[in-house]
Amino acid sequence: MGILINKDTLVVVQGITGKEGMFHTKQMIDFGTKIVAGVTPGKGGVKVQNVPVFDSVREAVERTGARVSVIFVPPQFAADAIFEAADSGIELIACITEGIPVHDMMRVCSYLKTTSSRLLGPNCPGITVPGASKIGIMPNSIHLAGNIGVVSRSGTLTYEIVDMLSKNGIGQSASVGIGGDPVNGTSFIDILQMFEEDPQTHAVAMVGEIGGTAEEESIDFIKKMSKPVITYIVGVSAPPGKTMGHAGAIISMGVGTAAGKIKALEEAGIIVARSPSDIVQQIKKLDQN
C-alpha cells in the first residue's frame, strides 16, 4: 500500500550520470527501488550502477516501461527535463533539483495541466514508501513501515521528523516532500487526499513553514478528513521576510507568518505541534484515544 508508488514501480533517473544522480541511484537501488533506466542526452549506451542509460526519456520508457521519473539535472536544464518526462508519458515526475527559475516553473506547471503527469517538487526530497520503494534522496536508514502519512514542504526537516517517528516506533505509510519552492507541482491538499483514501494511513503529520498560503488553503480539506492530522509550522522565530515591495504586501496582505498560520490552524480545531518531539507526543496521544 502507501501512496503514489509501490514495490513494482519502474523508475527512470534523469541526470543519472551526474554526481548526485549516480550517488542516489545507488541509494535507491539499495533501498529496493526498481531503477530500470537512466537518461542523459548524448550518453545513451553506457551503464551506471548497472542501469542502462538512454539519450531520451521516450526511449527509456519504450525500452523499459518506466512510469515514474526522478530528476537530478542542473537547474538550467530541469524545466526541459520535466517537459520531456511529461511528453514521454511519465505519470509521476519527482524533481529533486533545487534552484529552478520560478518563471520556468510557472510555464512547466501550466503545461502539465494539459497532460496527465503529476509533478512532485521541484526542490523536494521525493517520496518514500517504507518497505516498498523510494524515489528521491531521503536517507535510507530513517524509515519504518507503519500507518502515519508524513507530508512536508521541507527536505531535511522531513528527515528529522521521520527519523524521530521511527526511533519512537511510529512507522510511516509514506513520507512525501512537496518541495519548498514558491511554484510547485503537488500541493498539501493533493497528498492529504491520497492519505485520506489510503487504507494503510491512519493519521497524517503535515509540516509547513512560513511563506505563501499552502497551509491555510489546506484547512478546509483537513476539516473534512476522516483521519486526524497533526501539523507543525516552522519559522516562528524567523525575522519578518525581506520585503518584496508593495506588490508582495498587496498580494499577501500580511499572510505567510508562522504565527498567522498557527492561529488559522488552531482556530479551525487542528492540532499544531510545537516541535518534532511534540509531533511524536501528539501521535501517541491519538493512539491512546
Add this chain to the structure above:
Amino acid sequence: MGILINKDTLVVVQGITGKEGMFHTKQMIDFGTKIVAGVTPGKGGVKVQNVPVFDSVREAVERTGARVSVIFVPPQFAADAIFEAADSGIELIACITEGIPVHDMMRVCSYLKTTSSRLLGPNCPGITVPGASKIGIMPNSIHLAGNIGVVSRSGTLTYEIVDMLSKNGIGQSASVGIGGDPVNGTSFIDILQMFEEDPQTHAVAMVGEIGGTAEEESIDFIKKMSKPVITYIVGVSAPPGKTMGHAGAIISMGVGTAAGKIKALEEAGIIVARSPSDIVQQIKKLDQN
C-alpha cells in the same frame, strides 16, 4: 429543444458597432434571439439596435448575464476577442469572422482547452434553432422547425440545403456551421454527439467538403450512432488542390479529395447524397422506412 442554444439564451455581440455586427444584430433580434449586450472597446455607453454596448465582455457578462457570444470583429482582432470571451466565462463563442491567421487559431484552440468555453467556427455562419434562437448570420427566412439536424463546414451551402429542406416541408432541430477554416473549435463529431443525444433530432444531414480529414474522422462515430446520418460532400469536380510542398503530401498522403471521402463513407455503409435535392430525397426515404 435543439442543441447548444434555446429561446432563453442570452447573447452578447462582440463587434456590435461594425457594419456587419449592426446588421446581423438586427437580424438576430428579428429572429427572436435575446441579444442583451454588445461589446466594442472604447464605445462602452452607446446603444446599437437598443442594445447596450460595453467596453469589455466581462462588463457585459456581469451586467447582463450573457453566456453566449457571437463575434464579428475584423480578423486581426478576432483571436483576442475569443480569448476575451473565454476569459469572461462565455460558454459558447460563435466566431463568424473569416480570415483569421491560422497561427492565431492554433494558439486560441490550445488555450480554450484550458477553459470551459466552446468555440464554434471561426469562418462559420453560426447556429440556428428554428423557433428558438439564432446565433450568427444564417438568413432568417430559410428555417423551419422540425427533426433534422444539419451540420456543415460551409456557410452559404448550408443555407442552400436548409432552404431546400424547409421548402420540402422538412424541418430542422438545429442547423450548425462549424466553419471552413483548417483549424477550428468544434468538430463534426462534437455536433453529431449533441444531435445523437437530442430527443428532438431524428436524423442528421452532414455536409462536408474537400480538404482535411474531418469527414473521415467522423465515420467511426456515425457508425455507432442510433440515428441515421445523410452525408453530402462537395468538391467532386474541384481540381487537385494547390500543392503544399512535400510536407503537405507527407501529412495528408493523398487524403482530402472528395472521391476519397465519398469512398470511405460509402464503404462504412453511410449514405452519401449527390446533390442538395438528393439530401431531401434521402431524408424522405428514411421517413418511408
Add this chain to the structure above:
Amino acid sequence: MKLYEHTAKEIFKKFDIPIPKSILALDVNSAVDAAKQMGDAVLKAQVLTGGRGKAGGIAVVKSTTEAKQNAQRILAMEIKGFPVKKLLVEEYRQPLKEMYLGITIDRQAKCPVIMASSSGGIDIEEVARNSPEKIMKIHIHPLAGLQDHQARTIANSLDRNKSREMIDIIRKLYRLFIENDCQLVEINPLAETESGIIALDGKMIIDDNAMFRHALKEEVSDSLEEVAKKNGMSYVGLDGDIGCIVNGAGLAMATLDMVTQYGGRPANFMDVRAGASAEQVKAALSIVSSNVNVKAIIFNIFGGMTKCDEAARGIIEKIPELKKPLIVRLSGTNEKEGRAMLEKHGIHMATSTEEAAKGVVELGNLN
C-alpha cells in the same frame, strides 16, 4: 503565399540559417557573371512549383560556356506552366548526405508539426509513402512552443554526431516558422557538406490571412487569380467554358459539381466571399468574362453576410458591357429586393443552385 526559393533563402539568412552564397539573375549575362564569381556553380530556375529538378531546371556548371548554355536553356523553359523568369546562381556545395527538415500545420492536431528524415532529397515523398518510419514527426504545443528535448530528439534522428549544429538549425527554423506565420517551411535537402550543415533548397508558404503583419511583397502578376485576390475574392482557372461566380467556397464547389453533373464544364472556381459589395460583383463579372473560353456565366448567391440587392446592383451596372449570357440565382438576405431589381432588367433567374446549373449549361450549349 508561396515564396520563391530566393526569397525564402533571404529569410533563412535573416534567421541565421546557413545557406550557400548566391546571386539572383534575371538574364543570361548576369547569370554568367554571377557563375564566374562562384567557381563551380548551380543555376536554379525560380518557379513557384515543385519538380523543377526532374524537369531540367537545375544545372551544375563548371565553366563560362556551360553557364551560358544552361542559363539560356533554363531561362527559355516553362515548368508546369510557369515560365522561368529568374535564375538563382549559387556556389556549388557537394552534399555528403541529404536530409529533410520541414515544419507545417497539422490540422487535426491543431498544432505545428516538425518532420525530419535522414533520407532527404528529391525522393522524400516516396520515402514518406514506402517507409514512413524513416520520417520523424514531432508535434509542438502552440502555446509552450518548441522544447529543447524535442529539438534534441529531431537532431539525433538526423545525425547524432552533429546534434549541436542541428539543434541550432531546428530552433531557428521553428522561430522562422512562427514569426513569419508560415503554413510551411521546408529544407530539402538539408545537406551535410565538408564545411558544415547547410540548407541547399528552401520552400516557404505564408498564410495569406496573416499578410497584414508581414512586410513581404508579392511578385507582381496580372493573372486572373491575382486580380481576384486583390479584390478580396478567390479565383481558380479551370479548362471548361462555364463561368462561375458564387459566394462561399462550399456553395461554389457545389455549384461546380452541379454544372458538371448537368454535363457542363466549369471554366473557373470563383468565391466572392461573404459580404461582397456591388463593386466586387462587377469585378468578379469582369474577371470571369475576360476568359475567352467562357460561353455562359452562372451567378449564384445565397446571402447571409452578402446582400442580394447589393449583388443585383453590381450585376445591373455591369450588364451593358457583358457580352456573355448570364443566369442569376439570388436567395437569402434581401432576396426580394434583389430579385425585383433584376427582373426589371430581364435577366435569367433561377431559384436554386441546381436550377441555375441546369440553366447555365443550356445557355452554354446555345452559344
Add this chain to the structure above:
Amino acid sequence: MKLYEHTAKEIFKKFDIPIPKSILALDVNSAVDAAKQMGDAVLKAQVLTGGRGKAGGIAVVKSTTEAKQNAQRILAMEIKGFPVKKLLVEEYRQPLKEMYLGITIDRQAKCPVIMASSSGGIDIEEVARNSPEKIMKIHIHPLAGLQDHQARTIANSLDRNKSREMIDIIRKLYRLFIENDCQLVEINPLAETESGIIALDGKMIIDDNAMFRHALKEEVSDSLEEVAKKNGMSYVGLDGDIGCIVNGAGLAMATLDMVTQYGGRPANFMDVRAGASAEQVKAALSIVSSNVNVKAIIFNIFGGMTKCDEAARGIIEKIPELKKPLIVRLSGTNEKEGRAMLEKHGIHMATSTEEAAKGVVELGNLN
C-alpha cells in the same frame, strides 16, 4: 536580486518605457552639476529598501544652493540601516495624477499577476488594505502570455482617456517582467504629467535562480549575506548570540525555533543547502563565527544530498582556528563515518535538533 532604482530605470529605458531624464551621482559636486542641467530637479537616495520618501531621502530642489544642501544631507543619511552612497538626480516632473502598476508572481495561482490602481503613490499599501476594490488584479496565463484584452482592461481601469498610451506601457512592462525573470516589477507612481505618462519610480527584483541567463552585475558588497550567497549558501543576520549552521531551510527554521524555545537568541539564519562540500562547510563556519556577538555555534546536518563525512571533514579542518564553542549534530547519509571522525576530535555531539539546540544554549550561557 533587488535592483537599485537607477538600474531598474536603465532597464525600463531599454524596453522603451518613458522615464524622466536622470544622472547618477556618487558625490555632492556631481549631484549639484547634474541638478543644474535639469532645471528643477529631484534628488533621490539610492537604497535597496522602501520608505525613503517618508525618511527624507527625496528632495525637490530649485536652486544650486538647495541642490547642494540636500545632496549633502541625503548622502550623509542611513535609511533603515542602508547608508546612502548614490543619488539619482532627475528632472522634476509635476505629477497631475499618481497611479500604480506592478507585476509579480501569484504563488497560489502559479502565474504572473498584474496589479493596477488609479490611486497610486506612497499610500498604495493603505489603499490595498482599506479599499482593495480600487486595485485591479489580472492573472496572466504563463504560456499564452498577456492578451490584448487584458492590457486594455487594465489600461481602462487606470485612465480610459489614455488607453492607447497605457496599453503600450503595460505591454512593455510585461515583456520586461518576462524577459528579465522578474519576481517583481513595479512603477509607483506611474504619473500622468503634462507631457504624457511617465514612470517616476521603478522597482525590480530578479529571481536569483535565473541569474545565469542575465548579464546583470550585482552591486559589490562585503556583507555576510553576500559572502554566503557567493558560496552558494543563504545567510540572514539576526540580533542574538547563537550562531546557527543548518542544511535545508526548513530544518534551519526549526533549529532557530528550538534555540528560541530553549531560551537562546539566534545570531543568524544559515542554510548551507543540499550537497554542501567540506569547503562550503568551512566557509559557513567562517561567516557565522565572524559575527562578534556569537557566543556558541550549533551545526545541524541531516544529510540527504549532503554527506555527513564531507561535513565532518570541513568542521575538522576549521576547528584549529575556531574560537567559539560548537555543538554538532550529524544524521542521515554517511552518518556513521561523519560521527566517527568528529568523535576522534572530541567535538560536542548531539543526536537530534532538539538536543543540539538545548546544548548550544547551555554552551552560550557558559561563555
